Amino acid sequence: MTTKYYRIHTEGWAGSISRRRFFLAALFEAFLALAGPLGGWLDSHFLSWQFPASSIEAVYAHEGHDHSHDEDTHAHDADAEAAEAGHVHSPSETQQPGTDAAHDHDVHSHDHSHAGEEAHDHGHENEAGHDHDHDHPPSGSKPEEHDHDHEEGVVEVPAHLVSALGIKTESVQKQDLVQTLDLYGWIRPRPQDRTDIHSPLEGTVEAIHAWPGDFVKSGSPVLELSIPGWFDWQKDVLHLAHTRERVTDLRGYGVREGHAEIVQLLGEIQVAHADSQRLEKQHALLSEAGSQAVSRKELETNLGSLNLARITLHAKESLARSYGIPEAVLESIKAGGSIEDISPEVIPPKTRTSIREADFDLEEAFHYCRLAEAKLLSVGFPTEKLELLRKGDLRGIAQTLVVSSPADGLVSRLNVTVKMAVSPEKDLIEIIDYHTVLIETEVPEVDIQRVLNRYGDQVAVRFPGLPDVSSEARVLYFDTSVHPDIRKAHLVLELDNLPGLLLRDQMAASVGVPLAVRENALSVPRKSILTDGFEKIVFVEEQPRHFHRTPITTGIENLDRIEVLSGLKAGSRVVTDGARVLFLDLKAPKGMGDPHAGHSH
Structure with missing residues (x-):
C-alpha cells in the first residue's frame, strides 16, 4: 500500500x-x-x-x-x-x-x-491501480512542449459551429460618422393618454371583463357594477311614459264629459227660456180677462210660476256665462238655435281644472325623466334600452351598470375584484393609449449648452429590451433648470410607438443627440468591440474561420458605431455577432478541454 x-x-x-x-x-x-x-x-x-x-x-x-x-x-x-x-x-x-x-x-x-x-x-x-512511468529528463533540460498548430490570440472555429454560434462578420469601410451625446432615459405615456375609470355611484363590482395587458376599444365593456340608485333613474323614465298615458286619457275623457255638461246646460237654458215665454203669455191673458173671469188665486199662481221660470233662466244663463259661453251663443240658443254648433273646447271649469292638474303632473314627470335620462346616459346606459324605457317597455330595465372604456388603449392597472364595494372617488381601472409615447431623459449640466435649441430635431433612439430595433424621436421640450441633487436638466422627446405597440411605460431607452459629423471615418458596430482589461479589442477574420484577437484604439461614437483610430484597416472583416463567444473561448483554461494537455502516466 x-x-x-x-x-x-x-x-x-x-x-x-x-x-x-x-x-x-x-x-x-x-x-x-x-x-x-x-x-x-x-x-x-x-x-x-x-x-x-x-x-x-x-x-x-x-x-x-x-x-x-x-x-x-x-x-x-x-x-x-x-x-x-x-x-x-x-x-x-x-x-x-x-x-x-x-x-x-x-x-x-x-x-x-x-x-x-x-x-x-x-x-x-x-502496485495495483498504478502504472507510473517516471522518466525524468536530464538535469537542466526543459519538458517537451506539444505543437498545438495555432498561434496565440487566434480562435479557429469548425465550419459546422460558425452558424450554430451565430458568428457574423462585416467588412470595415470608411463612411461619415455622426457623433452623438448618448443619454439614458425611460418610456412614459403622454399625460393626456392616461384614462382612469371611476364608478358614478357607490356600488358593488359584479363582473370584470378586462384585465391588465388587454387592449380595449372605445365603448367596449370593462366592468359591471350593481348600484342601488340605478333602478330609481330607470323608474323615472318609465314614470313619464305612464304619466303621459294617464294625462292623455284624462284629457280626452274630461273634454268629452265637459262638453256633454255644457250641452246639457244649454239645453236647460233653452227649456227655461221657453217656459218663461209661455208663462209670460199666460199671465198676460189672465190679466186681460180680469177678475170676473179668473180668480185671484189662479192669477197669483200663474205669476209665481212666471217668476220662478225667470229666476231659473237667469241662473242657468249666469252659469253658462261662467263657463265662458259667449252671449251671442246664449241668445242664439234662446232663439232656438242648434246646440251642435257649440265648440268642443268649451268645458266646465272643474273639468278644465282637472285637466290642468294632470298637465302639471305630466310636466313634472317630464322633468324627472329628462334628469334621469341624463344620469343614465352619463354612466353609459345603452341607448337602445333607454328607448324601450321611454316607451314604457319593461324590457329596457338593466339589472347592472356596464362600465365601458372611454378610449382605445391598454389596461395597465386593475384596482378592484369581484364583489368589492366601490365609490366615485376610487380609481377602478387605468387605461393607457400607447400609440404615441414620450422619452424622458436627463442631460448633464456640462452638456446643456450642446442640447439647446433642438426643438423638433430628430434624435436616434435605441431600446436595450429590443436590441434589434431602432427608431427616431422628436425633441418635445427641454427644461434647462438643473436639478440640485443630480446636476442634470430634463429633456423630453416624443415618438410614435413601434408596430404592435411594443414600447411600454418605464421601458429603458438610449438616446443619441447628434453633435458633429466625422467624414470618411473608419468605424465598426458598437457590439463588435470588447474590453479586455485596459484594452479594447475586436476579432478579425484573417482566414476563413480563423479569428484573430486585435487590439484597437477608438475615437468618437454614437449609439450604433464607434470610430477606429488604429488597429484596423479598410476591408478587414470584423466579427459583429458572436465576438463574446470567441473571447470566452480564448480565455478558457487550455487544460480543461485540451486533449493534448496533461501528463503521460
Whole structure:
C-alpha cells in the first residue's frame, strides 16, 4: 500500500501532512488549475506570501520500502539553485512556488525520471491501480512542449459551429460618422393618454371583463357594477311614459264629459227660456180677462210660476256665462238655435281644472325623466334600452351598470375584484393609449449648452429590451433648470410607438443627440468591440474561420458605431455577432478541454 505525503519546507520549519489532512490544500490547488491565468497569478503571489521560502515535495512512501534518500541531495541550497536554474523537478524534488512546470497541463507532457537514478526502482509498477512511468529528463533540460498548430490570440472555429454560434462578420469601410451625446432615459405615456375609470355611484363590482395587458376599444365593456340608485333613474323614465298615458286619457275623457255638461246646460237654458215665454203669455191673458173671469188665486199662481221660470233662466244663463259661453251663443240658443254648433273646447271649469292638474303632473314627470335620462346616459346606459324605457317597455330595465372604456388603449392597472364595494372617488381601472409615447431623459449640466435649441430635431433612439430595433424621436421640450441633487436638466422627446405597440411605460431607452459629423471615418458596430482589461479589442477574420484577437484604439461614437483610430484597416472583416463567444473561448483554461494537455502516466 502506498501513502502519498506533501512535505512543506520553510525557513526554520518543516513538517509533513498526510493526504487526508492535506484535503484543503488539494482543493486550493484544484481551484488554481481551474482559474487559468488568474490561478497562475494567485499561485505565484498568494503562495509566496503564505510560504515565504517554501516548496512542495511529493514523497512516495511504500510499506516495507526503504526511503532513505541522501539528505544532501535534497538540501535547501540545492533546491534554491534548481529553482534559479529553471529546472523541472521530479515529484521527489523541491519545486519553487510560482513555477508552473509541474502544474502546466496545457502544453506539457512530462516523463518523470531522474537522470542517473534509472536503477532506483520504487516498485510502483507492481502496485495495483498504478502504472507510473517516471522518466525524468536530464538535469537542466526543459519538458517537451506539444505543437498545438495555432498561434496565440487566434480562435479557429469548425465550419459546422460558425452558424450554430451565430458568428457574423462585416467588412470595415470608411463612411461619415455622426457623433452623438448618448443619454439614458425611460418610456412614459403622454399625460393626456392616461384614462382612469371611476364608478358614478357607490356600488358593488359584479363582473370584470378586462384585465391588465388587454387592449380595449372605445365603448367596449370593462366592468359591471350593481348600484342601488340605478333602478330609481330607470323608474323615472318609465314614470313619464305612464304619466303621459294617464294625462292623455284624462284629457280626452274630461273634454268629452265637459262638453256633454255644457250641452246639457244649454239645453236647460233653452227649456227655461221657453217656459218663461209661455208663462209670460199666460199671465198676460189672465190679466186681460180680469177678475170676473179668473180668480185671484189662479192669477197669483200663474205669476209665481212666471217668476220662478225667470229666476231659473237667469241662473242657468249666469252659469253658462261662467263657463265662458259667449252671449251671442246664449241668445242664439234662446232663439232656438242648434246646440251642435257649440265648440268642443268649451268645458266646465272643474273639468278644465282637472285637466290642468294632470298637465302639471305630466310636466313634472317630464322633468324627472329628462334628469334621469341624463344620469343614465352619463354612466353609459345603452341607448337602445333607454328607448324601450321611454316607451314604457319593461324590457329596457338593466339589472347592472356596464362600465365601458372611454378610449382605445391598454389596461395597465386593475384596482378592484369581484364583489368589492366601490365609490366615485376610487380609481377602478387605468387605461393607457400607447400609440404615441414620450422619452424622458436627463442631460448633464456640462452638456446643456450642446442640447439647446433642438426643438423638433430628430434624435436616434435605441431600446436595450429590443436590441434589434431602432427608431427616431422628436425633441418635445427641454427644461434647462438643473436639478440640485443630480446636476442634470430634463429633456423630453416624443415618438410614435413601434408596430404592435411594443414600447411600454418605464421601458429603458438610449438616446443619441447628434453633435458633429466625422467624414470618411473608419468605424465598426458598437457590439463588435470588447474590453479586455485596459484594452479594447475586436476579432478579425484573417482566414476563413480563423479569428484573430486585435487590439484597437477608438475615437468618437454614437449609439450604433464607434470610430477606429488604429488597429484596423479598410476591408478587414470584423466579427459583429458572436465576438463574446470567441473571447470566452480564448480565455478558457487550455487544460480543461485540451486533449493534448496533461501528463503521460
